[in-house]
Amino acid sequence: MRCISDLGCQPVIFAGAGLSKRYLGAPSWIELLDSICKLNPEIEHSLAYYRQKYGSLLDVGEELIPAFHSWAWAEGRANFDDALFDPVTRQCDFLKFFVAKFLIDALPEGFEGLQPIDLVDEIDLLKCIRPHSVVTTNYDTLCEKIFPDYKRIVGQKIIRSQGLSVGEIFKIHGCVSAPQEIVLTRSDYESWSNRKKYLSAKLLTYLLEHPVLIIGYGAQDPNVLAILRDIDEILSSPGSLVSNIYYVIYDSQISDVSEPPSDMLLDLGEGASMRVNALHACDFKWIYQAFAANASLENVNPKILRALMSRTYNLIRHDIPRMRVQVDFATLEQAVSSDDTLPKLLGITGLGDPDMFNAVYPYSLTAVAKKLGYGHWNPANQLYNQIVREKGAEIKASDNQYHIKVKAGDKGEFHKYSEAFVELLRKVKNKEDYDVVLNQGVASSNETELTEAAERDH
Secondary structure: OHHHHHHOOOOEEEEOHHHHHHHHOOOOHHHHHHHHHHHOOOOOOOHHHHHHHHOOHHHHHHHHHHHHHHHHOOOOHHHOOHHHHOOOOOOHHHHHHHHHHHHHHHOOOOOOOOOOHHHHHHHHHHHOOOOOEEEEOOOOOHHHHHOOOOEEEEOHHHHHOOOOOOOEEEEOOOEOOEHHHOOOOHHHHHHHHHHHHHHHHHHHHHHHHOOEEEEOOOOOOHHHHHHHHHHHHHHOOOOOEEEEEEEEEEOOOOOOOOOOOOEEEEEEEOOEEEEEEEEEEOOOHHHHHHHOOOHHHHOOOHHHHHHHHHHHHHHHHHHOOOOOOOOOHHHHHHHHOOOOHHHHHOOOOOOOOHHHHHHHOOEOHHHHHHHOOOOOHHHHHHHHHHHHHHHOOOHHHOOOOOEEEEEEOOOEEEEEEOHHHHHHHHHHHOOOOOOOOOOOOOOOOOHHHHHHHHHHHO
8 A cells, every 4th residue: 555655664453342343243332231231130220221311331331330349249259259359449340350251251262163254364364464553442352362472551551651662452441351441431431531642642653653544443433533633633634634544434235336435524523523544345355455564574573573672762761871781882873874784783684694694594405404314305305294294384385493485586496494494304303202383584592582571671
């Protein structure tokens, strides 16, 4: 897409409840409240009664708090965690815990058996987007299932985080993993609204500098509008098209001959409005394909990028100013003046460097065979085929820590192998136990260290 090409970065996905309903069969907000009301004998009336009496679902949630609190302290105790019965626990935490438990029990752990099969294809394509980050108001763990290498940040931790990085899932309305953070009642929403501007400020760089794909929300969803309203105050361009925001509108009646409008005007309230791109679809595959990352980015581990960015952030903000590390400022000044020198200073060398390439993947298959004591390449290839049969790991099908495929001319190609591949085949030859875990792209010996550093810094 032109937007992705012009901005030169991956999109941010804003994921709503519609996405969880599509891929997990998750309940809507109304369906969720209706289900938990039916499970609590302390609740005298149906959800319809409370909706008619209070109007807003937020007010209904507020009304349900005493019923779940009293039920938990009576015959419903077995449905709640023992830790909730501490005197300092808030009454609302019983309701939130039950909602979280209900969703965990009701929703599938994965996508096995998902029908129709086209939805499985959609999920695979959604994974290929490799978004910079994901923002969601969902309580469930759909986003974590789709992007397992991304770091989950819930509720208040978003505001307290030191800086925004790559590969993170921001759960702004809480999560089943932290029920106390769930936004479910009028008082929850008012508290969230008071913090919203701080959240918007955190997300501002993302929403201005990246393509933004909003999916799973209704056309005028108040959760989306609340964030965009703050963004609009900074843009100060009423009614003009915000070219990097794409709003996906589900339309079950759309066809190949349909010509829906390519943009939509969002009413932000108080006389403000924002025009964004509109993508009308009932099948989302073409949308995911349009936003998909290029092939090289698919091989990048977001944990490593997040760890590198986080450690660099702390180095610049804390360690160097306080002189906690020895700094050669002359070397730094020289390095940052060159696009090629800084990566080398950080220990990052491109595969375009012939010395680095040959050091990591020095062997042809014939050379691998000779290292194993064979006089011909075929026995080594038979060991490889044994790995494919036993483990299902087709090492030659991708670039990884064992193997890389190199183009030679327009149509030719040849394969090179690493020392790790030699050792793997040696284990197979000697009938030793072995495992194959493919790290896509060039594996870094510092991966574990960097990932642990990211966890500490957050």
